[in-house]
Amino acid sequence: MSHHLVAFEDVTFAYPDGTAALRGVSFRIHHGESVGLVGANGAGKSTLLLHLPGILLPSSGHVRVGDWPVTAKTLPQVRRSLGMVFQDPDDQLFMPTVGDDVAFGPLNLGLPSDEVEARVAGALERVGATHLRQRPPYKLSGGEKRAAAIASVLSMSPDILVMDEPSANLDPASRRRLIALLRSFEHTKIVATHDLDLVQDVCTRTIVLRDGRVAADGPTAEVLGDDALLGGCHLERPLRMQGCPRCGPRK
Amino acid sequence: MTRGHSLGTSVAHLDEYASAETPIGRIDPRAKLLTTIAFLVAVASFGRYQVLSLVPLALYPIALIALGDVPSGSLLWRLLLVSPFALLIGAFNPLLDHTPLGTFGPVHVTGGWASFASIMLRFVLSVSAALLLVATTGFDAVCAALARLGVPRILVVQLLFMHRYLFVLVEEVSRTSRAFALRSPDRSRPSMRVAGTLLGQILLRTLERAQRVHSAMICRGFDGEVRLRRELRWRAADTAFVACWSAFFLLVRSHDLTRWLGTAISGAIG
Numbered sequence: 001m002s003h004h005l006v007a008f009e010d011v012t013f014a015y016p017d018g019t020a021a022l023r024g025v026s027f028r029i030h031h032g033e034s035v036g037l038v039g040a041n042g043a044g045k046s047t048l049l050l051h052l053p054g055i056l057l058p059s060s061g062h063v064r065v066g067d068w069p070v071t072a073k074t075l076p077q078v079r080r081s082l083g084m085v086f087q088d089p090d091d092q093l094f095m096p097t098v099g100d101d102v103a104f105g106p107l108n109l110g111l112p113s114d115e116v117e118a119r120v121a122g123a124l125e126r127v128g129a130t131h132l133r134q135r136p137p138y139k140l141s142g143g144e145k146r147a148a149a150i151a152s153v154l155s156m157s158p159d160i161l162v163m164d165e166p167s168a169n170l171d172p173a174s175r176r177r178l179i180a181l182l183r184s185f186e187h188t189k190i191v192a193t194h195d196l197d198l199v200q201d202v203c204t205r206t207i208v209l210r211d212g213r214v215a216a217d218g219p220t221a222e223v224l225g226d227d228a229l230l231g232g233c234h235l236e237r238p239l240r241m242q243g244c245p246r247c248g249p250r251k
Numbered sequence: 252m253t254r255g256h257s258l259g260t261s262v263a264h265l266d267e268y269a270s271a272e273t274p275i276g277r278i279d280p281r282a283k284l285l286t287t288i289a290f291l292v293a294v295a296s297f298g299r300y301q302v303l304s305l306v307p308l309a310l311y312p313i314a315l316i317a318l319g320d321v322p323s324g325s326l327l328w329r330l331l332l333v334s335p336f337a338l339l340i341g342a343f344n345p346l347l348d349h350t351p352l353g354t355f356g357p358v359h360v361t362g363g364w365a366s367f368a369s370i371m372l373r374f375v376l377s378v379s380a381a382l383l384l385v386a387t388t389g390f391d392a393v394c395a396a397l398a399r400l401g402v403p404r405i406l407v408v409q410l411l412f413m414h415r416y417l418f419v420l421v422e423e424v425s426r427t428s429r430a431f432a433l434r435s436p437d438r439s440r441p442s443m444r445v446a447g448t449l450l451g452q453i454l455l456r457t458l459e460r461a462q463r464v465h466s467a468m469i470c471r472g473f474d475g476e477v478r479l480r481r482e483l484r485w486r487a488a489d490t491a492f493v494a495c496w497s498a499f500f501l502l503v504r505s506h507d508l509t510r511w512l513g514t515a516i517s518g519a520i521g
């Protein structure tokens with residue numbers, strides 16, 4: 001299947017102040033792939049993700065999402081097929097109640113009222129946040145906010161799910177729930193994170209960014225097993241792939 | 252929590268008391284909005300020296316507090332917070348206006364004092380009516396009612412966002428000032444120069460936040476219109492609510508109920 005494809009072709013991007021955040025990034029993600037995007041602080045992960053919904057447009061190179069090249073003209077179509085969960089859920093929850101927030105996307109799509117209702121109920125159910133529906137977002141805990149933010153994107157039934165640091169601020173149980181949720185999402189997903197254990201659980205493929213360039217791109221097991229590569233990128237093997245400190249190194 | 256924090260949140264989120272379980276909570280937001288507007292018009296239409304004849308209007312906020320189950324303490328606290336503005340407006344009247352209006356027992360009442368009292372009373376009445384509208388209805392429902400009554404969308408959206416992000420802004424301010432306080436234990440408040448930098452920081456962060464929120468909105472198909480789903484159902488009780496209160500306001504405006512009551516009582520006693 002060629003649609004739901006996400007492709008970067010030699011994308012460079014510099015912020016207005018001159019910081020070169022991406023220096024020639026190319027990759028191609030096919031339908032149904034789940035990709036972990038890892039790299040040190042400031043490697044360019046968030047910047048890269050912001051190119052997908054066209055919030056940032058490349059200084060040079062091309063981005064393609066689904067059947068469309070991402071340009072100013074195609075933004076409505078691109079954004080319809082892409083769901084983006086931002087790093088800070090406070091930025092994403094702007095409506096008076098969680099229910100309103102989850103309904104915001106579907107209402108903008110112009111869906112009929114009963115369809116909106118079904119989507120809101122379904123999305124909240126999936127993230128286990130049905131009981132938060134009437135609550136105002138500013139009164140939720142960090143993890144509850146995260147769940148609500150994810151629901152607000154799921155309710156739009158995106159073909160491609162994009163998340164920036166989804167497991168930050170989550171307690172272990174919520175993190176487990178998030179992992180289960182991500183695994184149950186059968187479409188394309190792209191997750192930027194420092195949580196390499198999450199990458200190992202959820203993503204079949206891993207892209208490593210270093211200083212705005214792709215340092216490695218391959219099957220997760222291979223990339224996360226490469227100590228020299230990880231060390232060079234301020235990363236470490238996931239705990240599960242490290243040897244036990246008592247029984248000695250892993251064979 | 253710092254004082255700034257609790258203060259800001261308490262102003263921002265008066266509507267946590269809004270509940271549909273009370274008789275007032277069940278009234279349609281539009282009905283409450285219209286009645287509040289009628290009330291404000293009535294309060295504003297009184298002459299500048301009228302004080303006592305305004306008093307019966309207090310029945311409206313008192314009824315809302317009682318029937319709407321609003322904690323009067325928190326309402327008073329918010330009234331106090333905004334009262335300096337009224338004091339500022341009214342404070343010079345007693346000094347400037349010496350029109351004698353008559354004597355009240357041993358005290359000579361001048362026009363200045365009467366208009367000062369009138370301003371304060373009108374202020375308390377109007378602000379408490381507005382606060383009670385939000386407290387018994389919920390801010391978002393008030394906004395939905397405004398939109399349904401034909402107020403331009405863009406204004407309604409502005410109001411909604413102001414309400415949502417006031418909290419975040421206050422939090423940002425208190426975080427910044429806490430960061431300052433922790434690193435300068437000997438100073439209780441920042442010097443002018445530092446204060447300027449802090450303020451600039453807060454402004455920049457707020458701008459950045461606004462940009463991110465906007466991105467999040469356009470990612471979900473925002474097209475300039477916020478569609479609030481609130482089922483508003485106008486019933487006979489709502490018509491009655493608006494009609495009865497408006498009639499009462501008119502009555503207070505056209506007849507001096509206070510004097511009438513006073514005569515009736517002294518008649519009954521004497």
Ligand SMILES: Nc1ncnc2c1ncn2[C@@H]1O[C@H](COP(=O)(O)OP(=O)(O)OP(=O)(O)O)[C@@H](O)[C@H]1O
Binds near residue numbers: 020043044046047048
């Ligand atoms: N608004 C901005 N203006 C200028 N430079 C920026 C801006 N945002 C990010 N940068 C710079 O761009 C580079 C990439 O930042 P980015 O936020 O994409 O990193 P990241 O990989 O998401 O890091 P983290 O893991 O800390 O979230 C950094 O050097 C950063 O300083």
Ligand SMILES: [Mg+2]
Binds near residue numbers: 046
């Ligand atoms: Mg980031």
